[in-house]
Amino acid sequence: MDEGGARSVDPRTDLKGMPLAELESFLSRWGKERYRARQLSRWIYGKLVDDFAGMTDLSKDFRALLAASCRISAPPxxxxxxxxxxxxxxxxxxxxxxxxxxxxxxxxxxxxxxxxxxxxxxxxxxxxxxxxxxxxxxxxxxxxxxxxxxxxxxxxxxxxxxxxxxxxxxxxxxxxxxxxxxxxxxxxxxxxxxxxxxxxxxxxxxxxxxxxxxxxxxxxxxxxxxxxxxxxxxxxxxxxxxxxxxxxxxxxxxxxxxxxxxxxxxxxxxxxxxxxxxxxxxxxxxxxxxxxxxxxxxxxxxxxxxxxxxxxxxxxxxxxxxxxxxxxxxxxxxxxxxxxxxxxxxxxxxxxxxxxxxxxxx
Ligand code: SF4
Incomplete structure (x- = not known):
């Protein structure tokens, strides 16, 4: 937090809280197949992973793309x-x-x-x-x-x-x-x-x-x-x-x-x-x-x-x-x-x- 109390807002898209249909349509903008959304959902809610690096069945390129533009929020x-x-x-x-x-x-x-x-x-x-x-x-x-x-x-x-x-x-x-x-x-x-x-x-x-x-x-x-x-x-x-x-x-x-x-x-x-x-x-x-x-x-x-x-x-x-x-x-x-x-x-x-x-x- 800065001195005035304002917190910097992460501009990346938060994937947590996106229902499957929204996640599918979000990923389709990158030309990604629908099953990618199911994969991501399983990682986020099934395996409770909030770091793209740990999503081992996604390609390295895809993980890098996700990390650059998206986040999975986890307030402490x-x-x-x-x-x-x-x-x-x-x-x-x-x-x-x-x-x-x-x-x-x-x-x-x-x-x-x-x-x-x-x-x-x-x-x-x-x-x-x-x-x-x-x-x-x-x-x-x-x-x-x-x-x-x-x-x-x-x-x-x-x-x-x-x-x-x-x-x-x-x-x-x-x-x-x-x-x-x-x-x-x-x-x-x-x-x-x-x-x-x-x-x-x-x-x-x-x-x-x-x-x-x-x-x-x-x-x-x-x-x-x-x-x-x-x-x-x-x-x-x-x-x-x-x-x-x-x-x-x-x-x-x-x-x-x-x-x-x-x-x-x-x-x-x-x-x-x-x-x-x-x-x-x-x-x-x-x-x-x-x-x-x-x-x-x-x-x-x-x-x-x-x-x-x-x-x-x-x-x-x-x-x-x-x-x-x-x-x-x-x-x-x-x-x-x-x-x-x-x-x-x-x-x-x-x-x-x-x-x-x-x-x-x-
Ligand atoms: S004031 Fe309290 S009890 Fe009433 S609706 Fe809000 S949270 Fe529920």
Whole structure:
């Protein structure tokens, strides 16, 4: 970084984050055959190589051409925190100095990576640390996919494999839907990470048109943050509710195309004295009745400066029992990575002294 804080931008084309069809059309300008794109994709996402010199089945000339005009970006992980329960949180420093976080959650056979789609978030949900940062910028598909490459390599080094990816880190993925779609393409492609749609989950605060449009293009799973069972309270907790109120959102959740046996997830963060009364559970059950929707109850993870606290276990159990009695599949999510502040709604990357000073001035 220079004294003024500006970072030099590498003018070479970044091949990371390019879906296969884009890579094919990019290489065709050089008269290269389509299979070259598949070869490159396998190196980048299958073998996790980010240096053209290591791509040994490409000719020396082709590698030299690639190195002169292209790059495979790999922003460094500035910090990795490992929790007592095995959860790992990485802070990546991007080319322009922004910071984003990703969280790896090991659970028996599963290795689930929670990735960020934006630096910060504009939606301002009242209980969320990322929301308190405001939106700093959208991430590129390269920056989204790199989080997956980084942890896939880290896992491979110890003989493990990434099994699930959730867009549940910093940002609202459907407010950056073009870049998120390109990243999903790579996650699902057999020349990318080859994950099935049921193992890739897009978590949204409920941006209805983009949710339906994405659901019609990719067979991914959806998790929708509800967090209240009436519009007045939901609008207070999640201002986006004023644009897409509960009834419209619940109707849209019922319209998401689903393969047999699959359900849409409704996320519900329980805040003591705010949305955790038996009447709230009953109203939620009425809203979701008969739909292929399951509920994830998440006792709130408080962060500094937050006015909310989590309810006691008895309240959580009572809420769950009311939903289950109404025939709604309900899971209470265990808190993971509490000692490294890795929980949903707690991600808030350090963005450096300069940014903090700028914010104060603003
Ligand atoms: S909960 Fe999600 S949508 Fe809401 S402010 Fe936080 S990151 Fe944004």
């Amino acid at each position: 992980a500035e910090r990795i925190d490992v929790s007592r329960d095995g959860t790992e949180k990485a802070l990546f420093r991007l080319d322009d100095g922004e910071g984003i976080e990703s969280v790896l959650i090991p659970d028996e056979e599963r290795r689930t990576l929670c990735i960020s789609s934006q630096a910060g978030c504009a939606l301002g949900c009242g209980f969320c640390a990322t929301g308190a940062m405001g939106l700093r910028r959208d991430l590129s598909s390269a920056e989204i996919v790199h989080q997956v490459c980084f942890f896939a390599r880290r896992l491979a080094e110890r003989g493990e494999r990434l099994t699930n990816v959730v867009f549940m880190g910093m940002g609202e993925p459907l407010r950056n839907v073009a870049e998120v779609s390109r990243a999903i393409d790579i996650l699902l492609s057999q020349y990318g990470f080859g994950l099935s749609g049921k193992r890739v989950t897009v978590s949204t605060a409920g941006i209805v048109p983009e949710m339906l449009s994405l659901a019609s293009k990719y067979p991914v799973s959806f998790a929708v943050s509800l967090n209240a069972s009436d519009d007045a309270r939901r609008s207070l907790l999640m201002p986006v509710n004023r644009k897409y109120p509960l009834k419209e959102l619940a109707a849209a959740m019922r319209r998401i195309p689903l393969q047999s046996g699959r359900k849409v997830t409704a996320e519900y963060v329980l805040l003591s004295g705010v949305n955790d009364a038996p009447g709230d559970a009953a109203a939620l059950a009425r809203l979701l009745k008969g739909a292929r929707i399951k509920v994830n109850l998440i006792p709130y993870n408080p962060h500094e400066g937050s006015p909310y606290v989590p309810p006691g276990q008895e309240t959580v159990d009572r809420f769950r029992d009311i939903l289950q009695a109404a025939g709604i599949q309900t899971i209470t999510r265990e808190r993971r990575g509490a000692d490294i502040r890795a929980a949903c709604g707690q991600l808030r990357a350090e963005i450096g002294e300069k940014s903090k000073i700028q914010k104060k001035r603003g």
